[in-house]
Amino acid sequence: xxxxxxAAIVCALAVxxxxxxxxxxxxxxxxxxxxxxxxxxxxxxxxxxxxxxxxHAVIYEIYPRSFADAxxxxxxxxxxxxxxxxxxxxxxxxAIWITPCYPSPQVDFGYDISDYQNIAPEYGxxxxxxxxxxxxxxxxxxxxxxxxxxxxxxxxPWFVVSKSSLNNPKRDxxxxxxxxxxxSSTKLQPPNNWQSVFGHSAWKYDPDTKQFYYHFxxxxxxxxxxxxxxxxxxxxxxxxxxxxxxAVGFRLDAITTLFEDPKLKDNPVLPGKNAxxxxxMQHKNNDRLVEVHDVLRELRRVTDSYxxxxxxVGECAGKDIVxxxxxYGKNADEVQLPMNFFFADxxxxxxxxxxxxxxxxxxxxxxGWPVYLFSNHDQVRHYIRYGNGKDNDRIAKLMxxxxxxxxxxxxxxxxEEIGMENNDPKSIEEVQDPIGKIGWPKExxxxxxxxxxxxxxxxxxxxxxxxxxxxxxxxxxxxxVAVEEKxxxxxxxxxxxxxxxxxxNHALLxxxxxxxxxxxxxxLSYLRKSKNGSVIVALNMSGKPVKVRFDLKxxxxxxxxxxxxxxxxxxxxESVDLTNVTLPPYGALVGEVKM
Ligand code: TEU
Numbered sequence: 246x247x248x249x250x251x252a253a254i255v256c257a258l259a260v261x262x263x264x265x266x267x268x269x270x271x272x273x274x275x276x277x278x279x280x281x282x283x284x285x286x287x288x289x290x291x292x293x294x295x296x297x298x299x300x301h302a303v304i305y306e307i308y309p310r311s312f313a314d315a316x317x318x319x320x321x322x323x324x325x326x327x328x329x330x331x332x333x334x335x336x337x338x339x340a341i342w343i344t345p346c347y348p349s350p351q352v353d354f355g356y357d358i359s360d361y362q363n364i365a366p367e368y369g370x371x372x373x374x375x376x377x378x379x380x381x382x383x384x385x386x387x388x389x390x391x392x393x394x395x396x397x398x399x400x401x402p403w404f405v406v407s408k409s410s411l412n413n414p415k416r417d418x419x420x421x422x423x424x425x426x427x428x429s430s431t432k433l434q435p436p437n438n439w440q441s442v443f444g445h446s447a448w449k450y451d452p453d454t455k456q457f458y459y460h461f462x463x464x465x466x467x468x469x470x471x472x473x474x475x476x477x478x479x480x481x482x483x484x485x486x487x488x489x490x491x492a493v494g495f496r497l498d499a500i501t502t503l504f505e506d507p508k509l510k511d512n513p514v515l516p517g518k519n520a521x522x523x524x525x526m527q528h529k530n531n532d533r534l535v536e537v538h539d540v541l542r543e544l545r546r547v548t549d550s551y552x553x554x555x556x557x558v559g560e561c562a563g564k565d566i567v568x569x570x571x572x573y574g575k576n577a578d579e580v581q582l583p584m585n586f587f588f589a590d591x592x593x594x595x596x597x598x599x600x601x602x603x604x605x606x607x608x609x610x611x612x613g614w615p616v617y618l619f620s621n622h623d624q625v626r627h628y629i630r631y632g633n634g635k636d637n638d639r640i641a642k643l644m645x646x647x648x649x650x651x652x653x654x655x656x657x658x659x660x661e662e663i664g665m666e667n668n669d670p671k672s673i674e675e676v677q678d679p680i681g682k683i684g685w686p687k688e689x690x691x692x693x694x695x696x697x698x699x700x701x702x703x704x705x706x707x708x709x710x711x712x713x714x715x716x717x718x719x720x721x722x723x724x725x726v727a728v729e730e731k732x733x734x735x736x737x738x739x740x741x742x743x744x745x746x747x748x749x750n751h752a753l754l755x756x757x758x759x760x761x762x763x764x765x766x767x768x769l770s771y772l773r774k775s776k777n778g779s780v781i782v783a784l785n786m787s788g789k790p791v792k793v794r795f796d797l798k799x800x801x802x803x804x805x806x807x808x809x810x811x812x813x814x815x816x817x818x819e820s821v822d823l824t825n826v827t828l829p830p831y832g833a834l835v836g837e838v839k840m
């Protein structure tokens with residue numbers, strides 16, 4: 246599993262009367278989450294204020310290096326994205342999250358930033374960005390930028406100055422410390438036992454100033470010192486720069502790792518070794534410290550000072566939903582959309598597991614708005630993860646139906662709408678993502694899920710006229726936009742129909758979630774219920790035909806038949822008798838139910 250399960254803290258969770266979400270470092274708190282029982286279910290349509298746009302948006306993640314190459318460089322660029330806006334509009338996308346496209350040495354493909362207020366020349370210019378924002382706005386699509394606050398590149402001028410001497414004004418912008426000597430060795434040791442999530446010590450020695458600096462990720466990504474108020478203001482100015490240029494919000498990278506225990510206490514070592522051969526470790530003193538909430542509130546005040554409900558999407562992870570929910574903020578004044586990797590990390594087709602996870606989110610005492618995703622640029626594409634090698638297309642449609650009919654905001658990853666699969670490197674020599682070189686063969690890196698978007702069946706999948714920076718997946722001849730646009734039964738056309746049904750259906754946008762047949766081990770089914778009507782969703786997560794019977798009277802619905810809105814199997818029909826439904830293997834059914 247590629248996602249790092251970062252160490253956890255517990256936090257007391259409030260509900261309606263907002264008890265502070267007293268997230269504390271594990272060292273300081275042993276308390277169990279105080280989750281009150283009662284909860285107010287904010288049924289969307291009863292609220293007077295219109296819902297913020299991001300509650301009902303479909304967000305689409307673009308890895309700019311791999312989406313569209315308008316300049317035949319073999320890499321994607323902003324002009325490429327602009328050239329595909331009509332495609333994205335037609336798909337039904339409301340916002341695009343672009344992973345970092347700022348100037349960077351590209352050690353971590355943009356997550357090591359050397360200039361926060363510009364566009365990397367390989368991706369274009371600020372004028373190209375302004376054009377993208379303007380053209381996207383014409384199509385009612387917003388641009389969400391990726392804000393990497395935890396660290397910069399080691400080539401950023403801030404770090405170059407900080408590194409230059411022991412006492413320059415920027416020395417304290419990063420985490421510098423003397424090493425330790427030990428009785429057994431005269432060689433200076435790092436200040437503590439912390440490890441990078443990308444392998445080996447999280448400290449790099451600088452022979453010039455004879456100190457170590459801290460990096461939670463690659464050595465080329467030195468951590469900023471967020472206890473330094475000047476650092477905070479510098480980063481808030483970065484946010485203002487992009488908000489001024491029209492960004493509708495930010496995806497906050499690795500946001501929980503901003504702070505470190507001031508005493509730099511060692512982390513507990515856990516049994517076993519990780520993919521890099523290092524002892525497993527609990528990041529309890531350098532992840533999820535309580536101070537992160539101060540920064541999130543400060544940053545939210547910045548984004549809220551702009552019109553248009555600018556959104557913060559947090560890459561938060563966490564131990565469980567209680568902890569993840571802390572990221573909403575005790576007064577709903579921090580992150581609006583904390584990404585739910587618990588959902589994405591259910592790596593098997595299991596009605597009970599998905600039912601439980603969705604139920605937890607839907608009865609989440611924090612009353613925050615859920616956000617769901619299956620894939621992103623850090624983990625294997627879900628076409629592979631849930632596919633069985635034989636029914637992958639129908640399973641892809643099944644999972645799309647789940648993702649796009651839940652109460653919450655869905656995030657799509659580029660290419661999932663055409664059933665793109667991974668194309669993992671076959672040897673260490675092919676690897677471009679450094680963690681794949683450090684961890685090979687146990688950790689092959691993330692190249693496989695970052696391959697060029699497949700536009701046509703032509704050479705390089707129509708992505709570029711020159712050799713792309715990564716090899717396209719073998720599936721491109723059949724799984725590409727051009728071929729699938731012409732095929733009514735393609736995954737692409739299923740996504741388009743599904744997003745259209747979602748957009749046009751009040752119950753799917755605003756309705757509450759009501760689980761059905763909760764003991765069924767094969768079929769995950771639920772209602773999306775609103776005063777304007779209800780929709781039933783039935784998803785057969787098994788490889789065999791299953792008969793299901795729905796008794797909706799207990800749910801206040803007299804309808805026995807459903808008017809079919811969409812199904813992922815042939816001959817679904819226009820109406821289905823809900824007291825006698827047979828779903829084929831991996832069958833998905835979405836239908837309207839009269840009151
Ligand atoms: O990832 C943060 C994070 O959780 C990583 O530990 C992630 O699990 C890792 O990619 C292992 O597969 C964010 C970005 O999504 C990732 O692409 C960056 O490499 C990382 O931060 C550093 O900026």
